[in-house]
Amino acid sequence: MPTVDYSALGFPNLAIVLALGYLLGSIPFGLLLTKMAGLGDLRSIGSGNIGATNVLRTGNKKLAAATLLLDALKATAAALIAQAVFGHNAGLLAGFAAFIGHLFPVWLGFKGGKGVATYIGTLLGVAPWMVLVFAVSWLSVAFVTRYSSLSALVATLVIPVVLWILGVEEAALVTAAMTVITYWRHKSNIERLIAGTEGKIGQKG
Numbered sequence: 001m002p003t004v005d006y007s008a009l010g011f012p013n014l015a016i017v018l019a020l021g022y023l024l025g026s027i028p029f030g031l032l033l034t035k036m037a038g039l040g041d042l043r044s045i046g047s048g049n050i051g052a053t054n055v056l057r058t059g060n061k062k063l064a065a066a067t068l069l070l071d072a073l074k075a076t077a078a079a080l081i082a083q084a085v086f087g088h089n090a091g092l093l094a095g096f097a098a099f100i101g102h103l104f105p106v107w108l109g110f111k112g113g114k115g116v117a118t119y120i121g122t123l124l125g126v127a128p129w130m131v132l133v134f135a136v137s138w139l140s141v142a143f144v145t146r147y148s149s150l151s152a153l154v155a156t157l158v159i160p161v162v163l164w165i166l167g168v169e170e171a172a173l174v175t176a177a178m179t180v181i182t183y184w185r186h187k188s189n190i191e192r193l194i195a196g197t198e199g200k201i202g203q204k205g
Helices: 011-024 029-036 052-056 061-086 089-105 117-126 128-145 148-165 168-187 187-195
Strands: none
Touching: 011 061, 011 089, 029 052, 029 061, 052 061, 061 089, 061 117, 089 117, 089 168, 117 128, 117 148, 117 168, 128 148, 148 168, 148 187, 168 187
């Protein structure tokens, strides 16, 4: 990932990149897919979250997988389109905007998902090899602890650290901001982890 210089975009292009990313990120695939499948309003199911984890609570694993994939790819698409039109510097910014759009979609009263899939999708669009870093981090923690939420939290923390070590400070700061927001969106999971009540991978009930 090259050094990022957002000042080179100029304000009009910057606004376009942010709008593009936000609008793509705000597409609520989980909500749309569950409605089309006749499963009702996802916001009234389980945690009320529009992400893949809550879709899984409907019992439809294929639909949950599709939601995870689409939530990731909308950020990837935003990054790739921005890069193609405005240059590589725009990719990470568009991905960040897609991440924000997923978390705070205007169409749903700014109540969206938790952002892990769009975080991964952003990495896929701007630095695919960082997805491998994310995956190794996630799998390592999951193998030891069996906590999906903790695995995601650790993986999102590793990304900006690795980028900083590699000298890509601007990208490290952007992903660090995404990590902080991810932690905030997972505050209930963190509380359960501390209390020892968070569900583990494969755990029933």
